[in-house]
Amino acid sequence: MFDTNVIVINESLALPESELQFRFSTGGGPGGQHVNKTATRVTLLFDVATSPNLDEETRNRLLDRLAPRLDQRGVLHIDVHESRSQWQNRTTAIARFQKVVAEALEEQAKRRPTRPTRQSRQERLEDKRRRSQVKRDRQKRWDG
Secondary structure: OOOOOEEEEEOOEEEEHHHEEEEEEOOOOOOHHHHHHOOOEEEEEEEOOOOOOOOHHHHHHHHHHOHHHEOOOOEEEEEEOOOOOHHHHHHHHHHHHHHHHHHHHOOOOOOOOOOOOHHHHHHHHHHHHHHHHHHHHHOOOOOO
8 A cells, every 4th residue: 555645855755644643632721612622733743763664874863863852662743733723733743844854864064173263372362361460460469
């Protein structure tokens, strides 16, 4: 069975929508009677740890970069309760999912170490001398 609904993350990764699970619940907080009786809050769940559509490198990168957002089993949770419409919240959750996963998969630029310029080294030393002089001037002088 092939899922025709595919969620495109980036040019190298697309996931079938069937891998996403949705939970619906009533929203908390203020909002009148509507919010208390309709299940418009959406929680999107994606199992990063066991997804069959992720290769090992991608899975490890996602597990590493999304660690704060994953539970102990390696499931990504995205909560949305902005709208009174369940459908709109579901659409927003999918868009957030795409953004979060795409950002986690972006290649981070390597840091190139740099050296301080001669001018900045001289300024730092001059500041140290100035500060040292200020502290020296504060000391009590004893003419024993």
